[in-house]
Amino acid sequence: EQRISLAHDYHTAEVAEERSML
DSSP, rough: OHHHHHHHHHHHHHHHHHHHHH
């Protein structure tokens, strides 16, 4: 479903942001 895809994209962006802060 579209919502699941959006949530996955959001989570991926969050993880990428966390990694870039390290």
